[in-house]
Amino acid sequence: MKLDHNFFNRNCAVVAHDLIGKKLVFGEHAGIITETEAYRGADDPASHAHRGITPRSAIMFGPPGKSYVYFIYGMYYCLNIVTEPEGEASAVLIRGLKLLTPPLTHLNGPGKLCRHLGITTRHNGIDLLSDPTFYVSEGIQDVDVNITPRIGIKKATEKPWRFVLTL
DNA sequence: AACAGGATGCAA
């Protein structure tokens, strides 16, 4: 069963936590989400939406359930999913995926994940609530989630907004 | 532990 508007229309840290163990489907690929991070808006200096609406960050202010793909360091793409009601900037960065489709590897890291799946900015702004080939559904039950500070950032490193599947 | 690769966005 595909996760719906009610799932994504909540605080991004709660959604990021609950996405651990869920199943991400992207075309021919599918995998269990193993690592996420939550990003917000004005109250989050590490977020692209910290300085308000820009051409890049506008999607984070929009309705929940849409993809936000950004390009970074000249060679990597990162996949996020927008959460919270329209007007509230927020997104969940998908940082780890255990593939259920060949070659069954663990894609640890947001850049590697997008490179393997073929996700680029062409896939920015897709509505995961209605797209038939790009969505999130129920995955494994009763997962144990480890909560840590976010990594790879210099600002707001104190917020415990990183969530990792404990094996 | 350090850095280069390399494009984009935003500050100056």
Next chain:
DNA sequence: TGCATCCTGTTT
């Protein structure tokens, strides 16, 4: 114009 960046593989 310049520089920092929600990264990663490769080299000290």
